Amino acid sequence: MxxxxxxxxxxxxxxxxxxxxxxxxxxxxxxxxxxxxxxxxxxxxxxxxxxxxxxxxxxxxxxxxxxxxxxxxxxxxxxxxxxxxxxxxxxxxxxxxxxxxxxxxxxxxxxxxxxxxxxxxxxxxxxxxxxxxxxxxNSISTAEHAFALMLALSRKLVVAHRDTALGGWSRYSFVGTELFGKTLGILGFGKVGARIAIRARAFGMRVVAYDKYILPNQFTVTETGVELKPLEEVLKESDIVSAHLPLNQDTIGLLNYDKLKLMKKSAFLVNTSRGGIVVEKDLIQALEEKLIAGAALDVREKEPPEESKLNHMDNVILTPHVAAFTxxxxxxxxxxxxxxxxxxxHGVPALNYVNFSLPKKGLKNVTD
Missing domain, CATH: 3.40.50.720 (NAD(P)-binding Rossmann-like Domain)
Known part of the structure; x- marks a missing residue:
C-alpha cells in the first residue's frame, strides 16, 4: 500500500x-x-x-x-x-x-x-x-565500436555477410573503399573523439574535427594532429562523419537535412553519441535521395525505436545502443x-562530478 x-x-x-x-x-x-x-x-x-x-x-x-x-x-x-x-x-x-x-x-x-x-x-x-x-x-569501447561501424560501412560487411550466409558468393557486388587517405570528420572532440582520432591516424586518415569548446593549442589536438574547423567545413570535407556530441539545446536536431546535404555523396555518417543529434526523417530523405552513401547508428531518436525505413536499407547499419557495452x-x-x-x-568529495563534488545543504527549492 x-x-x-x-x-x-x-x-x-x-x-x-x-x-x-x-x-x-x-x-x-x-x-x-x-x-x-x-x-x-x-x-x-x-x-x-x-x-x-x-x-x-x-x-x-x-x-x-x-x-x-x-x-x-x-x-x-x-x-x-x-x-x-x-x-x-x-x-x-x-x-x-x-x-x-x-x-x-x-x-x-x-x-x-x-x-x-x-x-x-x-x-x-x-x-x-x-x-x-x-x-x-566507456570511451575506449565507444571509440572501438565507432571504428568498427566505419569499417563495416566502408567494406559493406553486413550485406556481404547476409548474402553469403544465404548461399551467395557475389564478390563483385561488395566492392568497398579503403580508409587509408580518407578524411574523417569528428563532431565533438572529447575523450571518445580523441581516441577515435588516434585510431584514424594509425589507419592513415586525415582527421578534422568540430568542437566549439576545444582550442587549437590543447594537448589532445596537438598530439593527435587534428585540424579544428567549423561544422560546415567538417561536413563538406569528410569522407566519414562520426558524431560524439552530448545532447543539449545546441545539439538537438543538429544534423538535419540542410546539414546532411553538405556532405559528400560518397560520405558515410556514424553516430554513437545521442540519437537526438540526428533528425531521422531527414537522414532517411538524404539516403533515399543518395545525398550520402550510408549511415551507421548505435543510438536513435527514440529508444527502443519504432518501425523505420532505416531497418530495410542495405547501406544502413543499426546496433542497439551497445557502443559502451563491453x-x-x-x-x-x-x-x-x-x-x-x-x-x-561518507562525506568525501566525488571525483567525477558534473556540478559539484559534495552535496550542498540549505539551498532553495527549484520552484522558489
Missing part, C-alpha cells in the same frame, strides 16, 4: 489504475510526501540493470535496493527514491525536477555512463544534489559510480 499526503488530504493511488498524465498533473500542482514500506531507510536505489562486484561490495556497506525495471514504473520510482540518499541510473531513468524535489534525503545522482541528458542537472544543483558520471569508463567498459563504469557514491555518502 502506498499513501501520499497532498495538501493535508490523504489520497490512495494505485499505479495500475492511475494514468501517467494524472500523476504528472499531481506532481505539478501539489507538494507530495511519499510514505512507502519498500524503501524505508534505503541508502542507495539502483533503477536499471547495473551489476558487478563493486555493486555487491556497495550492498555490504549500505542498504541497497535494486530493480532493473524501476525506471519504467514512474509511480513506484517516485516513491522509492523519496527517502534514498543516492540513486544510480543509466540513460533510461528520467531524473527530472519533480523526482528530485520529492527526494528529500538525496545527496547524489550517479550516472553509469558518460552522457547525462536524462538528468535535470540545473534542478539538482539548485537542490544541492551532486550529479556524478563516468567520463572515462565487459571491460562496464566494469570501469560500475567501479567509478560505486566509488563516487561511497565517497559522497
Amino acid at each position: 502506498r499513501i501520499h499526503i497532498l495538501n493535508t488530504k490523504k489520497i490512495l493511488l494505485s499505479s495500475s489504475s492511475d494514468t501517467e498524465a494524472k500523476f504528472e498533473a499531481l506532481l505539478r500542482n501539489y507538494t507530495i510526501l511519499s510514505l512507502t514500506l519498500i524503501n524505508h531507510s534505503m541508502d542507495v536505489i539502483i533503477t536499471e540493470n547495473i551489476e558487478g562486484v563493486s555493486i555487491d561490495a556497495l550492498s555490504e556497506k549500505f542498504k541497497v535496493y535494486r530493480d532493473e525495471k524501476l525506471w519504467d514504473k514512474r509511480l513506484e520510482l517516485f516513491e522509492t527514491v523519496s527517502t534514498a540518499r543516492a540513486v544510480i541510473v543509466r540513460n533510461q531513468t528520467k531524473v527530472d525536477r519533480s523526482l528530485l524535489e520529492n527526494a528529500k534525503s538525496l545527496q547524489i545522482v550517479a550516472r553509469a555512463g558518460a552522457g547525462y541528458d536524462n538528468i535535470d542537472v540545473a534542478a539538482a544543483s539548485k537542490l544541492g544534489i551532486v550529479v556524478s558520471y563516468t567520463p572515462e569508463g 565487459w571491460e567498459a562496464q566494469k570501469r563504469v560500475v567501479d567509478t559510480v560505486v566509488e563516487d557514491v561511497t565517497r559522497v555518502l
Whole structure:
C-alpha cells in the first residue's frame, strides 16, 4: 500500500489504475510526501540493470535496493527514491525536477555512463544534489565500436555477410573503399573523439574535427594532429562523419537535412553519441535521395525505436545502443559510480562530478 499526503488530504493511488498524465498533473500542482514500506531507510536505489562486484561490495556497506525495471514504473520510482540518499541510473531513468524535489534525503545522482541528458542537472544543483558520471569508463569501447561501424560501412560487411550466409558468393557486388587517405570528420572532440582520432591516424586518415569548446593549442589536438574547423567545413570535407556530441539545446536536431546535404555523396555518417543529434526523417530523405552513401547508428531518436525505413536499407547499419557495452567498459563504469557514491555518502568529495563534488545543504527549492 502506498499513501501520499497532498495538501493535508490523504489520497490512495494505485499505479495500475492511475494514468501517467494524472500523476504528472499531481506532481505539478501539489507538494507530495511519499510514505512507502519498500524503501524505508534505503541508502542507495539502483533503477536499471547495473551489476558487478563493486555493486555487491556497495550492498555490504549500505542498504541497497535494486530493480532493473524501476525506471519504467514512474509511480513506484517516485516513491522509492523519496527517502534514498543516492540513486544510480543509466540513460533510461528520467531524473527530472519533480523526482528530485520529492527526494528529500538525496545527496547524489550517479550516472553509469558518460552522457547525462536524462538528468535535470540545473534542478539538482539548485537542490544541492551532486550529479556524478563516468567520463572515462566507456570511451575506449565507444571509440572501438565507432571504428568498427566505419569499417563495416566502408567494406559493406553486413550485406556481404547476409548474402553469403544465404548461399551467395557475389564478390563483385561488395566492392568497398579503403580508409587509408580518407578524411574523417569528428563532431565533438572529447575523450571518445580523441581516441577515435588516434585510431584514424594509425589507419592513415586525415582527421578534422568540430568542437566549439576545444582550442587549437590543447594537448589532445596537438598530439593527435587534428585540424579544428567549423561544422560546415567538417561536413563538406569528410569522407566519414562520426558524431560524439552530448545532447543539449545546441545539439538537438543538429544534423538535419540542410546539414546532411553538405556532405559528400560518397560520405558515410556514424553516430554513437545521442540519437537526438540526428533528425531521422531527414537522414532517411538524404539516403533515399543518395545525398550520402550510408549511415551507421548505435543510438536513435527514440529508444527502443519504432518501425523505420532505416531497418530495410542495405547501406544502413543499426546496433542497439551497445557502443559502451563491453565487459571491460562496464566494469570501469560500475567501479567509478560505486566509488563516487561511497565517497559522497561518507562525506568525501566525488571525483567525477558534473556540478559539484559534495552535496550542498540549505539551498532553495527549484520552484522558489
